[in-house]
Amino acid sequence: MTNNLFGFAAGDTWLHRLSGATKLLAFVGISLIAMASYDTRFTAAIVVMSLILFKMAHIHWRQIRLVVKLILVFSLLNLLTVYLFSPEYGVSLYGTRHLLAGSGYFTITQEQLFYELNLALKYVVTVPLALLFLITTNPSEFAASLNKLHLSYKISYAVALSLRYIPDIQHVYHQISQSQQARGYELSKKAGPLHRLRGAAQVLMPLIFSSLDRIETISQAMKLRRFGRDKKRSWYMDRPFAAADWAVIAGTAGIIVVGLLLFRVNGGRFFNPFR
Amino acid sequence: MAEPIIQFDHVSFQYDSQAEPTLHDVSLTIARGEKVLIVGPSGSGKSTLGNLINGLIPHAIPGKLTGKVTVCGQDVAASSVFDLSQHVGTVLQDPDSQFVGLTTAEDIAFALENDGAPVPEMHERVAAVAKTLGISGQLTQSPQDLSGGQKQRTAMAGVLIDNGQVLLFDEPLAALDPATGKSSIKLIEDLHARLDVTVVIIEHRLEDVLTQPVDRVLVIDNGQLIADVTPSDLLHSALLPQIGVRSPLYLQALTAAGVDLATVTGIASVQTVAAPHLESRLRAWSAAEPAAPRRQVGEPLLTIQGLRFGYDRHTQIFKDLDLTINRGDMVALVGRNGVGKTTLSQLLVGFEQPQAGTMRFAGTDLKTLSIKERADRIGYIMQDPNQMISKNLIRDEVGLGLDLRGVPAAERDARVDEALRICGLYEFRHWPISALSFGQKKRVTIAAILVLQPAMMILDEPTAGQDWRHYTQMMRFLESLNQEHGMTIMLITHDMHLMLEYASRTIVLGDDGILMDAAPARVLSDTGVIEAASLAETSLYQLAQRFGLDPDRFTGQVIEHERQGMSHDE
Numbered sequence: 001m002t003n004n005l006f007g008f009a010a011g012d013t014w015l016h017r018l019s020g021a022t023k024l025l026a027f028v029g030i031s032l033i034a035m036a037s038y039d040t041r042f043t044a045a046i047v048v049m050s051l052i053l054f055k056m057a058h059i060h061w062r063q064i065r066l067v068v069k070l071i072l073v074f075s076l077l078n079l080l081t082v083y084l085f086s087p088e089y090g091v092s093l094y095g096t097r098h099l100l101a102g103s104g105y106f107t108i109t110q111e112q113l114f115y116e117l118n119l120a121l122k123y124v125v126t127v128p129l130a131l132l133f134l135i136t137t138n139p140s141e142f143a144a145s146l147n148k149l150h151l152s153y154k155i156s157y158a159v160a161l162s163l164r165y166i167p168d169i170q171h172v173y174h175q176i177s178q179s180q181q182a183r184g185y186e187l188s189k190k191a192g193p194l195h196r197l198r199g200a201a202q203v204l205m206p207l208i209f210s211s212l213d214r215i216e217t218i219s220q221a222m223k224l225r226r227f228g229r230d231k232k233r234s235w236y237m238d239r240p241f242a243a244a245d246w247a248v249i250a251g252t253a254g255i256i257v258v259g260l261l262l263f264r265v266n267g268g269r270f271f272n273p274f275r
Numbered sequence: 276m277a278e279p280i281i282q283f284d285h286v287s288f289q290y291d292s293q294a295e296p297t298l299h300d301v302s303l304t305i306a307r308g309e310k311v312l313i314v315g316p317s318g319s320g321k322s323t324l325g326n327l328i329n330g331l332i333p334h335a336i337p338g339k340l341t342g343k344v345t346v347c348g349q350d351v352a353a354s355s356v357f358d359l360s361q362h363v364g365t366v367l368q369d370p371d372s373q374f375v376g377l378t379t380a381e382d383i384a385f386a387l388e389n390d391g392a393p394v395p396e397m398h399e400r401v402a403a404v405a406k407t408l409g410i411s412g413q414l415t416q417s418p419q420d421l422s423g424g425q426k427q428r429t430a431m432a433g434v435l436i437d438n439g440q441v442l443l444f445d446e447p448l449a450a451l452d453p454a455t456g457k458s459s460i461k462l463i464e465d466l467h468a469r470l471d472v473t474v475v476i477i478e479h480r481l482e483d484v485l486t487q488p489v490d491r492v493l494v495i496d497n498g499q500l501i502a503d504v505t506p507s508d509l510l511h512s513a514l515l516p517q518i519g520v521r522s523p524l525y526l527q528a529l530t531a532a533g534v535d536l537a538t539v540t541g542i543a544s545v546q547t548v549a550a551p552h553l554e555s556r557l558r559a560w561s562a563a564e565p566a567a568p569r570r571q572v573g574e575p576l577l578t579i580q581g582l583r584f585g586y587d588r589h590t591q592i593f594k595d596l597d598l599t600i601n602r603g604d605m606v607a608l609v610g611r612n613g614v615g616k617t618t619l620s621q622l623l624v625g626f627e628q629p630q631a632g633t634m635r636f637a638g639t640d641l642k643t644l645s646i647k648e649r650a651d652r653i654g655y656i657m658q659d660p661n662q663m664i665s666k667n668l669i670r671d672e673v674g675l676g677l678d679l680r681g682v683p684a685a686e687r688d689a690r691v692d693e694a695l696r697i698c699g700l701y702e703f704r705h706w707p708i709s710a711l712s713f714g715q716k717k718r719v720t721i722a723a724i725l726v727l728q729p730a731m732m733i734l735d736e737p738t739a740g741q742d743w744r745h746y747t748q749m750m751r752f753l754e755s756l757n758q759e760h761g762m763t764i765m766l767i768t769h770d771m772h773l774m775l776e777y778a779s780r781t782i783v784l785g786d787d788g789i790l791m792d793a794a795p796a797r798v799l800s801d802t803g804v805i806e807a808a809s810l811a812e813t814s815l816y817q818l819a820q821r822f823g824l825d826p827d828r829f830t831g832q833v834i835e836h837e838r839q840g841m842s843h844d845e
Contacts, residue, residue, distance in 0.1 A: 140377040164377060168419075172662065178626040179663050182650035183723065184679030202665045210661045214372055220331055221373035224365045225386040225433065229357040234391045236376075236384040236401070 008138050008163075014244060015057040015136045020145030022245040026252040027133040033259035034125045039271035040114075042262055043121040046255070050128040057136050064131050075123040079116050090115035096274040111274060139164045144235040153233050161218075172210060177203045279345075280441060280473050281305040281328060286342035288323060288332060297323045299498045300342070305491075307440070310467050310474040312484050312506075315495035316519040316742040317713075324495060325445050325477045327351060330359035347440055360386070363441040364434025369450050370426040371419065379421065380405075380414040383432045404432045408462075423612050424455040428462070435466070441473045442466065448480050449740060452612055452769045453811030456480075460487050479742045481515070482523040482814065485543060494518065506543045511536055519744035524772070524833070525814035529553075531836040532560035545814040546821070554822045561824055567796070567831030570779040573602035576731060576763055577623070577653075582632035584615075584622060592618055596632070596788050600731070605757045606765045607774040607795060610784035611809040616767045619784070620733045624655045637730060650676070654724030658735040660716040663723070669695070669711075670704050673722045680727075694726040697760070699752065714745045718752070725756075731763040732756075738773060750777050771799060771813055775834050783808045796830040 010016075015023070034046050082089070090111030091097045098110035137145070143160035147153045177200075185199040222228070263269060283303045289296040297320045305311050315321040326332040333340045334356045344351040347362040367373050376382030383404060384397045392400075405411045408428040413421055418429050427447065434442065444463065448456040464487040467474045478484050481492075485506055492509045494502035496518040502509060509515070515522040525545040526536065534550050541547030550556075582596040592615040600606060608616050621627045623634065625646040634641040636652055644652075657663055666672040673694055677687040695701040698718045703711070708719060717737070724732060737753065738746040754777055756762040768774060774781055774795045781798045783790040791797075791804045798804060799813055815833055819826040 138377055140381055161375065175657065176662050178621075178624075178646070179655070179657055180665065181646045182624055182626075182655060183676045184647050184650070186647065205665050206662050210659065213661070217367065217369075217372045218375065220335055221367055222375060222385075223335055223356045224329060224331070224360050224367075226357045226360050226389040227375075227385070229355075229389060230391055232391050233389050234387075234394060234397070236381045236388055236394065236397050238394050 009059070009063060009135050010138070011058055011136065013057050013136070015053065015132070017242075017244065018136075018248060019239050019241055019245050020137045020141035021148040022145075022241065022248050023133050023137055024142075024145045024149060026248055027129050029252045029256055031126045031129055033256045034129075035122055036269060037259050037262060038115075038118050038269050039259075039262045039266060040118055040121065040273075041271065042259055043118065043125050046125050047121060047128070050125065050132060053132055054128060057132060059132070059135055063135065067131065068127070071123065071127050075120060078123075079120060082116065082119065083112065087112060093270060094272050094274045098274070114273070134163075138237070140235070140237050141239075144238055147233075147235070154228055157227070169207070169211065173203060173207055176206050176210075277306040277308060279304045280307040280309075280347055281475070282343075282345040283324075283327070284343045284345070286327065286340070286344055288327065288338055288340050290323075290336070290338040296339075297498050298327075301495075301498075301500045302342075303493060303500055303503060305473060305475065307473055308471060309490045310464075310488070311476070311491045311493060312481075312489045313475065313477045313493045313495060314479055314481050314520050316479065316744055317740075319495045319518075320498040321477050321479075321495045322445060323498075325365070325443055325475070328441070328443055328475065329363045329365045330354060330356040360439075361437060362439050363443055364437055364439040365443045365445065366427070366430050366434055366447060368446040370430040371450070373430065374418040374426075377417060378415055379410065379418050379429050382418050382429055383414075383436055385433060386437055400436055401432075404436045407435070408432050422455075423451050424458060427451065427455075427459055431462075431466070435470075439472070441475065444474070444476045444478070446478055447476065448478055448483055452809045453771050454806075454809035455612075456483055457486060457811050460484055464488065479520055481520055485523065488543075494520075510542045511539070519742060521743040521772070523814055525818045527837050528557070528815055528818055528829070528833045531564075531833055531840075532557050545817045548818075557818075557822055557824060557829075561829050561832060564832045564836065566828055567835040569794070571603070573604065573763075575599045576602040576604075576637055578633075578635045580633050580635075582622070582634065583630040584618065584627065585630065593629075593632075594788065598782065598789065598792075600763060600765065602730075602763055603757070603761060604763050604765075605754070605777060605779045607778035607781045608765055608767045608784065609769070609774060609781060609798075609808060609810060610790070614784045614786065614808075616784055617735060620655055620735065620765070620767065623649075623733065624653055625649045650724075650729070651727055652729050652731065654727065654729040654732040656717075656720055656724055656732065656734045656737070658739055660713070660720045663720045664708055664716065667707050667709070669700060669706055669708055669719055672708060672719055673700075673726055676723060676727045690726050690728075694722040697725060697756070698722040712745075714741055714749060717749065729762075731765065733765045733767070735767045736769070737766060738768075738770060746773070753777070771811060775799065775813065775830065776838060783810070794827075794831070796827050796834070799830060800826040 030046060034043050037043060087106050088109065091109055093115060094111045096111060099107060100110060101108045139160045142163065143156040146156035146159060180199065180202050185202060186195065266272065281304070283301050286298060286301045287296050288298045301324070313321045313324060323332065326336060327344050328346055330351050332338065333352060340352060346359060349359065351359065374382050375385055380401050383401045387397045387400065401414070402411070405414055408431060410425055410428045410432065413425055418426060421429060447459055447463070451459060460483060463474060463476065466472065476484055489506050492504055492506055493500060494509065494514060502514055510522065510526060525548060529536065529539065529550065534553065534556060536542070539548060539550045541549050577600040579596060579598040582593050583591070584593045585591040608619070610616055618627065622629055623641070625641070625644070641649060664672055666675060670691060674687055674691045677690060692701065695704050698721055700715065700718055700722055708716060711719065734753070738749055741749060750773060753764060757764050766773070766778065778795050780792070781795045782792050783798055783804055785807050790807055791801060799810065799816055804810070805812055813830065815830045816826045819829040
């Protein structure tokens, strides 16, 4: 079998036992405040916290290696473009200019570096939180938790189902790709990237068609069991909130309050060490 | 007659996507508590009939409906899929494709969840229905990880939880191995007896369904209800062969022995079938009939020695497997689900790598060859043609492998034409693939492999989902490839008839390697192997046993006789 890109991994840590809704609330709440705040101390603290949580959830590096690498590449690209488009944005933000190198358009200032460090921290902070949520929340609870936050259960279920089918689709992709390789498409590392991309496109067509068939069957099967009849539904896996859930929600609220207080202390979203 | 629960009153239906109506003026009545079988070839409209009972037609599948369908007192057209589902529980063909829950328990509870039932009540009812179906131990497992039989029980539990009055099974045997299929049919009978429900089974494998009592058989052909009879009346009539549904093997044996079916009593079961002097007539026939010829054995083509493989350290699928396939063999590879039949073929074509052992093909060590190079020698055809086809036009699809191998245009065209001719697709060569039937698509995938001129082909369930007529066409075609073109063929199958009729040799895979490697009729006469490999005894075996004949010899003779009869018909 192929490895899951990311997906639920069963476990029995306190993070796994939390209600899905709690984890979703905590994830959304902490991410929002971390995205809003440009206080380096605050975001760095949250990064450290999420790394500790990773350890506690017994998540292994190999489970997340691929996603983390992908995200690193994209954030580096993003940081580079931010710099290319306005190399002096940090200067206008922080109101001071400590030139390190360069002249003319492309300068390197302490302010810009600091600003980009803050940006980088933001990417780094939300990703572990999202992964933590996805890996420790079983997809059926995931749907229930979205629904608890008053998202329509049809949409919640659709999201959960698509998460659940990721491994299946990977499996079918794998099968199709092998049969295409037998026909003569070189999809292994021996072939050039362009060639592999073209080969992958050949796999997609059968994949899409076989997936469409499946979607039709499953949607009929769901209708035959009354999915979508009522405005509300209940969830077999629904768990009443336990003490730990309340504690996590209180903790989340605490973190948000600290973040907001820092806005006041800093006189805005930005922590400015240059003044 | 008891109170009617399902009524069709002059019903016709035409799908929006089709030019012709699929059902023409069908009228029928099913009474409360009855157990009814609907048979007919593919495309006859029998599934359409089922979808009219559960309301998918006209509510989810659009089309033009005339006449009136009444189910449990409700007019189907005026009701909804949701409301009807309270009365009619539908178990679809392939349980795998309809599971939504992450665990078995959630999947069973799905309908209750949608009703907004309170959580404690759901847990209680799921536990109760799981107990009825004997899957209490599987509740926390993922439905995908269950065995075939447990999957089907889960799917049944998911509809039984509604306490509906009608249970509708759409081709319940399609995805199951023979032994599991038999126990499923038995389970349906148990439910019918215990829960006092009305049961409707749609299936073209008549003989398997009739191993348990059925009140009535509705025969559908070309969208029309052509018979509404008891099983015995149906079997006495000559209707089945005419519409391309296979009649039970034990009756074929009787016909072969010259027994007039009109004189037969107890026709519905091999255990009760009787006729004047039946035993002596069968005995005389078997003594006079030549034994089925043994096929010649060619030189070894594929030699596997000491093969070891497992997907992870804990589950070893093959430990020191030895196997030789000879040139010209037509081998059936059989065994329980998950025993490694597909894995073995994937090791051969290079999709998976063995942990130890050697595989030599015509003297070449397969280890030294890439997937692409192996494909020039061993072609592998997946069960679902849709997973193999990547072009829009037939010619392009069949020529793809040659294009990718840089074969010059003239030679390419000649080889494509030849492959298309062999596969009977030449006249369709400029057609888009989307216009083809399932069986034709399958042929396209075979042509696309054939064009690479492999010496051996592996086919995964070549006849799955096809009715007898298409099945026979497909198998005749493979047989001609084998006999006229010298192709060595390995068939992965669950179909005992297919194996009996077409294979020259059967390899039974078990947990500890090869359980048996012998002629098909021999395999099906070995009760121990049958049980260990989840195969099923055929009714020929049971008939031979009943009358003290040699099952191996008798089975071979009847099958050979039938094959010859069929070639005379053509």
